Amino acid sequence: MQTKNKMFDDISQLMTNAMGVAQGAKDEATTAMSSMMDRWLADRDFVTREEFDAVRAMAQKAREENEALAARIAALEGK
DSSP: OOOHHHHHHHHHHHHHHHHHHHHHHHHHHHHHHHHHHHHHHTTTTTOOOOHHHHHHHHHHHHHHHHHHHHHHHHHHHHH
């Protein structure tokens, strides 16, 4: 036969609620820190990885076009 003890139930409920509050505080702190870091990075004019990759791809394409044009000029001058 199992008996219920109200005090243990209340303590259990209190601990469950405390864990929920702690999880909420953790989520809020994480969000605040992420927001603060985003603002800090934006203030320093750092670029995102996507922007860096896009510019790098454009530079690579320009380099290849320059090499092709240099080869074409060399061939034309050789005639």
